[in-house]
């Protein structure tokens with residue numbers, strides 16, 4: 303099985319970290335291919351960034367679908383799940399976003415969960431996603447650690463700040479689990495969970511295992527109706543869907 307884990311931002315070092323997190327949970331025989339978006343923002347932490355990240359997401363999937371060794375599934379490794387619906391129109395195999403995967407996984411650990419994300423300005427997007435995924439009633443709170451995405455790697459205090467933020471969120475909300483709101487936090491999930499005694503869900507791991515399960519069950523999307531392949535037309539300056 304081959305799973306393509308797409309980093310919708312253009313920071314290669316983050317892709318490598320994301321791919322390592324996916325490999326740490328993938329089954330023997332499952333190949334993880336980390337893909338860095340070929341265009342767009344170095345990090346995604348605003349609606350503007352998110353909008354400009356979608357062409358790169360779609361291009362990565364179209365390229366994957368056309369390759370000689372196509373993926374059996376895709377994971378969109380950005381907590382805003384950018385371009386998820388468009389990705390599903392052009393993919394013939396399962397596509398899962400890490401926010402979608404993490405929220406669903408967290409909801410299986412108890413009744414409620416809280417989200418700890420990067421900047422406060424991304425909280426609204428996480429709220430929208432919880433609503434869209436039918437989990438708003440299970441999401442007790444969404445909190446920001448106020449560390450910008452690219453500083454997660456470089457800030458020496460990241461682990462400590464995230465432990466404190468996750469502990470405070472769990473205490474304030476009384477939630478049964480914590481969801482990490484950034485792919486760049488993936489390597490810290492187990493450390494934080496051990497420190498605070500609350501299950502901490504990383505969406506990269508959750509997404510990898512969810513798509514691996516879908517493929518193992520032999521399940522592929524129907525690609526009809528709303529998520530049928532795009533209608534052929536001219537696209538000026540942008541990628542033409544295959």
Ligand SMILES: O=C(O)C[C@H]1NC(=O)NC1=O
Pocket residue numbers: 311344345346347379380381382419420421424451483484485486
């Ligand atoms: O929305 C965020 O703050 C996190 C999101 N941004 C990014 O570049 N990768 C992510 O997972």
